[in-house]
Amino acid sequence: MKENFFENVYEAVKLIPEGKVTTYGEIAKFLSCPNLARQVGWALHKNPYPGIVPCHRVVFRDGSLSPAFAFGGDDVQKRLLKSEGVTFKEDKVDMEKHFFRLT
DNA sequence: TAGATGACTAATA
DNA sequence: CTATTAGCCATCT
Numbered sequence: 001m002k003e004n005f006f007e008n009v010y011e012a013v014k015l016i017p018e019g020k021v022t023t024y025g026e027i028a029k030f031l032s033c034p035n036l037a038r039q040v041g042w043a044l045h046k047n048p049y050p051g052i053v054p055c056h057r058v059v060f061r062d063g064s065l066s067p068a069f070a071f072g073g074d075d076v077q078k079r080l081l082k083s084e085g086v087t088f089k090e091d092k093v094d095m096e097k098h099f100f101r102l103t
Numbered sequence: 104t105a106g107a108t109g110a111c112t113a114a115t116a
Numbered sequence: 117c118t119a120t121t122a123g124c125c126a127t128c129t
Contacts (some may be wrong), residue, residue, distance in 0.1 A: 005126085023111085023112095024110075024111055024112085025111065025112065028111085033125090034124095035111090035112095035123085035124050035125065036111090036124080036125065036126075037111040037112065037124085038109060038110085038111050038112090038124070038125070038126080039109095039111090039124095039125070039126050039127080040110085040111080041109075041110035041111060042109065042110075042111095042126070042127070043110090043126095044110055045109080045110050046127095047110095055110075058110080059110095060110090060111075060112085061111075061112060061113085062112095065110090066110045067110085
C-alpha cells in the first residue's frame with residue numbers, strides 16, 4: 001500500500017508555518033497533480049494523524065474554510081488561525097498576506 | 104467492474 | 117454578492 005500521495009499531503013501540510021495558510025489546489029500542484037485538489041481534501045478527511053497535521057491551515061482557493069469542519073466547530077478554527085497570527089477578511093482568510101506557497 | 108461520493112475549483116446564471 | 121453546473125479523479129460500496 002503506497003499511499004504516497006496522501007503521505008505527501010500530510011508532509012506538505014505539516015510544512016506550513018504558523019500564521020500561514022495554503023489551499024488544496026496548491027498542495028495538489030506541489031505533488032504534481034493540480035487536478036487532485038479533492039483527493040487532498042480527502043486525504044485530510046481520512047486524516048490518519050489527527051493533531052499532527054494542522055489541517056486547519058488548509059483552506060479553499062478563495063480563503064474560506066470548510067463548511068463542515070470537524071475540529072469542534074467552524075468558529076473554532078477561525079479563532080485558532082487568528083491565534084496563530086492569521087488575519088481575516090470578514091469570514092475569509094487574508095490570502096494576500098498569509099498564503100503559503102509550497103516550493 | 105460500475106456507479107456514487109466528496110474537507111476542490113472555475114465558470115456561469 | 118450567492119447558488120448552481122460541470123469537470124476533475126481517487127476512494128467507497
